[in-house]
């Protein structure tokens with residue numbers, strides 16, 4: 001997963017990510033924000049220190065079930081978190097307009113547009129409420145398996161195998177029925193999308209995609225697999241799931257939006273869903289009350305259902321403290337490009353909150369943050385990493401998310417990727433993990449075609465790295481303690497020559513001595529993109545209450561929906577945040593339309 005790499009705009013001499021929505025390009029550059037990252041991480045660490053500790057309020061002599069309940073409350077001190085308290089219902093006297101429809105979809109991004117289109121195709125009248133000024137999207141990787149393109153290129157994945165690997169990854173805390181559904185239906189959902197775009201162009205990774213175009217290009221990173229890559233020798237299973245819609249998802253999603261409008265979908269932009277309508281928190285969800293930019297309240301009566309496609313909550317620090325404390329304080333708003341019509345980040349967990357207020361169950365933790373790195377100058381390739389102390393800290397050869405997680409736990413959330421003059425030939429024996437590079441191209445165009453590919457260019461690498469003819473000089477360039485750095489290199493080189501990594505067990509054929517000048521090094525850090533956990537749903541995307549009973553008339557998809565991820569984001573199958581938003585958005589729309 002990555003941010004689009006369209007060029008950042010220069011503001012007062014500094015590079016800043018572009019953060020507009022809709023037709024404006026929605027871009028945030030992971031690569032250009034290293035300095036901002038450092039400040040933010042430092043600020044984040046301070047904030048983390050003030051996360052309140054839960055009060056323990058246990059009563060003696062309670063019956064066993066009651067005692068269990070009290071204990072769980074002690075761990076989850078709801079009272080500290082104001083957002084959990086339902087606001088007073090908006091009275092009818094304040095409603096300026098009532099709209100009656102079959103299905104209301106809240107959110108018009110990937111999951112919401114998929115839900116709206118599916119419900120419209122099922123014959124329902126659909127209204128979509130969106131707090132931004134236009135449709136919302138970011139980036140390009142869609143994780144699906146066995147779509148028509150895969151069949152065409154021979155990229156066939158066994159659903160049973162990938163679901164087992166994913167469930168292992170999450171230690172069984174996710175909903176196996178949902179993953180089976182994704183494995184068996186994500187390819188068809190992607191085909192369904194592309195059926196609206198018959199003129200799409202399937203291109204290779206070395207195809208220079210224009211940055212300004214209305215065409216839709218599709219490419220499959222790391223496909224075909226690089227010749228030296230042998231899956232059987234990999235420690236981490238990696239599946240080729242990501243299908244990139246280029247130059248980003250915008251052109252393709254605009255086509256879905258246009259189709260929804262053509263089918264009669266009614267979109268209200270710059271409109272905030274505020275409260276779900278479920279009198280006394282019993283029975284059906286009957287609709288939603290929204291508010292437009294002028295402050296007018298609009299009541300939407302949904303005869304068949306409401307679908308929450310409101311995205312995640314990473315931008316609400318209190319929600320992160322409560323539900324995803326592992327990344328509390330690590331949020332940065334530069335990486336997430338989308339704002340509502342008031343300029344506030346869209347990822348404020350509105351759907352999660354509105355759902356909980358009317359009795360929906362938030363899934364238990366550990367919730368799953370996507371705290372990502374796209375790596376150093378050579379991506380997440382398995383070159384030597386050192387931390388700010390000049391010390392090595394991990395087996396660098398992994399699936400990409402492990403790369404990020406280990407860096408997140410280092411001082412200052414910071415590492416440096418180190419390599420020498422032989423890096424070009426060493427690229428060829430890398431794996432195909434998320435963010436890995438397998439080849440270098442002489443074409444300067446490759447690096448500017450949008451998204452990243454498994455191919456890099458010399459210009460791109462050198463722009464991200466410091467260079468020196470001596471190791472001591474490189475340490476100074478990177479601001480690392482020279483003695484510690486030299487000691488690390490000495491030890492690493494000894495192990496490389498011996499063909500055995502006795503410190504972290506990296507496989508010998510990816511263990512290269514750093515000894516041929518010039519020497520290179522560049523920074524790599526992490527950024528919290530989203531939190532991919534949400535409300536408990538059943539296999540029909542129907543939101544459930546605390547007793548796991550479906551709440552009639554309420555559905556969720558995308559990051560408002562739970563059951564998909566736990567504690568982690570599985571990069572064995574890259575792009576599945578989008579892939580599940582598409583697949584379950586479609587399912588939620590179909591189910592809501594049934595009423």
Ligand SMILES: Cc1cc2nc3c(=O)[nH]c(=O)nc-3n(C[C@H](O)[C@H](O)[C@H](O)COP(=O)(O)OP(=O)(O)OC[C@H]3O[C@@H](n4cnc5c(N)ncnc54)[C@H](O)[C@@H]3O)c2cc1C
Nearest residue numbers: 107109111131136139141273310311350558559575577578
């Ligand atoms: C920089 C970046 C790059 C990424 N790259 C990838 C990638 O390549 N592959 C991948 O799988 N994942 C990627 N992700 C994660 C992925 O984008 C999201 O997890 C996914 O798109 C979530 O989709 P969604 O439809 O649930 O939510 P969103 O895309 O967040 O959409 C939610 C929508 O609901 C609207 N909304 C919210 N509350 C309200 C309200 N109260 N009223 C009205 N409207 C409301 C929002 O405005 C928004 O339009 C990336 C994330 C980031 C930040």
